[in-house]
Amino acid sequence: MNEGLSPRSLSILKALVENYIRDGMPVASGVLARESRLQVSSATIRHVMSKLEQAGYLASPHTSAGRVPTTQGYRLFIDHCVTLQKPHDEQIQQWKERLSPDRFASDLVAKASSLLSEITQLTGVVTIPRSDKIYLQQIEFLPLAERQVLVVLVLNDREVQNRIINTHRSYSRRELELASQQMTHYCRSYDWQTAREKLWQELQQGKKEIDVMLQSVLSITDELYVPGADMDYIVDGELNLWNNCDEPVSVDEVRSILQLFSEKNDLLKLLDQSMQAPGVKIFVGEESGCEALDHFSLITAPYQIDGDVVGVLGVVGPCRMRYPEAVSVVDITAKLLSSAFQLNSV
Numbered sequence: 142m143n144e145g146l147s148p149r150s151l152s153i154l155k156a157l158v159e160n161y162i163r164d165g166m167p168v169a170s171g172v173l174a175r176e177s178r179l180q181v182s183s184a185t186i187r188h189v190m191s192k193l194e195q196a197g198y199l200a201s202p203h204t205s206a207g208r209v210p211t212t213q214g215y216r217l218f219i220d221h222c223v224t225l226q227k228p229h230d231e232q233i234q235q236w237k238e239r240l241s242p243d244r245f246a247s248d249l250v251a252k253a254s255s256l257l258s259e260i261t262q263l264t265g266v267v268t269i270p271r272s273d274k275i276y277l278q279q280i281e282f283l284p285l286a287e288r289q290v291l292v293v294l295v296l297n298d299r300e301v302q303n304r305i306i307n308t309h310r311s312y313s314r315r316e317l318e319l320a321s322q323q324m325t326h327y328c329r330s331y332d333w334q335t336a337r338e339k340l341w342q343e344l345q346q347g348k349k350e351i352d353v354m355l356q357s358v359l360s361i362t363d364e365l366y367v368p369g370a371d372m373d374y375i376v377d378g379e380l381n382l383w384n385n386c387d388e389p390v391s392v393d394e395v396r397s398i399l400q401l402f403s404e405k406n407d408l409l410k411l412l413d414q415s416m417q418a419p420g421v422k423i424f425v426g427e428e429s430g431c432e433a434l435d436h437f438s439l440i441t442a443p444y445q446i447d448g449d450v451v452g453v454l455g456v457v458g459p460c461r462m463r464y465p466e467a468v469s470v471v472d473i474t475a476k477l478l479s480s481a482f483q484l485n486s487v
Contacts (some may be wrong), residue, residue, distance in 0.1 A: 146196075146217075149179075149181070149189065150189050150192065150193060151217075151221060151222065152179060153173065153179060153181075153186055153189045153190065153193070154193055154198060154199075154210075154214060154217060154218060154222070155218060155222040156173050156177040156179060157173060157190070157199070157208065157210065158210045158214065158215065158218040158222070160172065160173065160176065160177075161209055161210060161461055162461045162462070162463060162464075165461060166207065167201075167202055167206075167207025167208055167209050168207045168208060168209070169206045169207040169208075170183045170184075170186040170187035170190055171183050172207070173186050174186055190208055193208075193214070194208060197211060197213045197214075198210065198211060198213050198214035198217060199211060199214055210460075210461075212425050212426035212427055212428060212460070215425045215426070215438070215460055216425055216428070218464075219423055219425065219464055223464050223465050223468065224465055225465055225468055225469045225472075226465045226466050226469050227469055228469065228470070228473065233473060233477075236256060236260075236473070236474065236477055237477050237480075237481075239252055239256050240252055240253060240256065240474075240477050240478055240480075240481045241481070242480075242481040242482070242483075246269070246270055246482070247269065247375075249478065249481055249482065250267045250268075250269050250270070250374075250375050250452075250478075251267075251375050251377070253265070253267045253454055253474055253477075253478045254266060254267040254375045254376060254377040254378075254454070255377045255378075256474060257377070257378075257454065257455070257456050257470065257471065257474055258377040258378025258381060258456070259378070260470050261456050261458070261462075261463075261466065261467050261470050262378075262381055262384070263378065263381055263456040263457060263458035263462060263467065264376060264377070264378045264379055264381050264382055264402075264456060264457040264458060265376070265377045265378050265454070265455075265456055266374055266375075266376050266402075266408075266412070266454065266455050266456070266457060267374060267375055267452065267453075267454040267455075267478075268373065268374040268409075268412055268416075268452040268453050268454070269373045269374065269375065269452065270446060270451040270452045270482070278295045278325075278328065278329060279293075279294075279295040279321075279325050279328065279329070280292065280293070280294055280295070280321055280324045280325050280328060281293040281295075281321050282312075282317035282318075282320050282321050283317065284311075284312065284314060284317060285305065287311050288307055288308045288309070288310065288311055289305055289306070289307055289308070290305070290306050290308055290312065290317065291303060291304075291305055292304045292305070292306060323340075324336075324340065327339055327340050373405070373409075374405070374408070374409070374412065376402050379399060379402065381458065382395050382398060382399070382457070382458070383395060394433075394435075394436050394437075397432075397433040398433045398434065398437060398457070400433070401431065401433040401434070407431050407433070408431070411424070411429055411430075411431055411434075411439070412441065412453050412455075413453075415441040415442075415443065415453045415455070416443050416450055416452070416453045418443075419443065420442065420472075421440060421441070421442045421468055421471055421472050422440070422441050422442070423438065423439070423440050423441075423464075423468070424438065424439040424440075424441075425438050425460055426438065426460055434457070436459070436460060437457055437458060437459060437460065438457070438458060438459070438460045438462055438464075439455055439456075439457050440455050440456050440464075440467050440468055440471045441453050441454065441455035441471065442454060442455065442471045442472050442474075442475035443475065444475045444476075444478045444479045444482070445479045445482075445483075446479070446482045446483065447483065451482075453475075454471065454474060454475055454478065455471055456470070456471055
């Protein structure tokens, strides 16, 4: 809501925020009168700015005659004044090529994070896909020692994970091949959670021999694929926080957000929250509820695999970021990453 602001007040707020985002300096009424197309006097602009400050949309830093937007002012600007800047088709095609589907999932995520950072000159953040939605394409059992078996898990034809299990007895190579075939059959037909349920049903109904080794494998893969337990993210462009650091963001505040990236838990909670909502979501300053982000903005969008939301990506930067560009880049990158993962699973 615009809280009943007149079109003129909203136009002045828009001009002030855009000026502040561009220059990073408190904006005075005289500057807006000279540089904007508002076609109103400096005195009128000064009066409106005073009203906007009283309403909590602007603030006067120190003894400066100019004003800067508050979190509330940024929110009003984002909700009512931002017009997205769609990139040219040629640019989108270049980004698409950077996110080639012929990559490991972790490689795709890293590339997406790097792409976000490079284009926006902000810090890119991309969560690694939630593994409860990743498809296991193949499981191989290979004999190691007398009572040890190597379990090789192939995800989406490309990602490979290995685990060693201890068994209650030795197994012949033929037994291991049959077990591989049995489990691979289900994994290629369903996502892991569904495959697991069907495997247990088969075992319990006596259609397949109940085997301690298979039970061990089910337990191990359950540990690998517990929904939400493995949520992690890749960050790129942390130095952009330093490059864009200016008032009111201090060096200590930048250090605080770098610590947030390192410790992960608080940011993961916020990113997980973003996964629950469709489309682009914008947290401005203290709206995030995370103290380290009080002077930063986070823009996020979820991405999908086979229609299921499996992760979220976004950018972090000063509140005075270029929102039209950043929002558009985040939205398009989420769609391109979804498309790349879709092709990866074919």
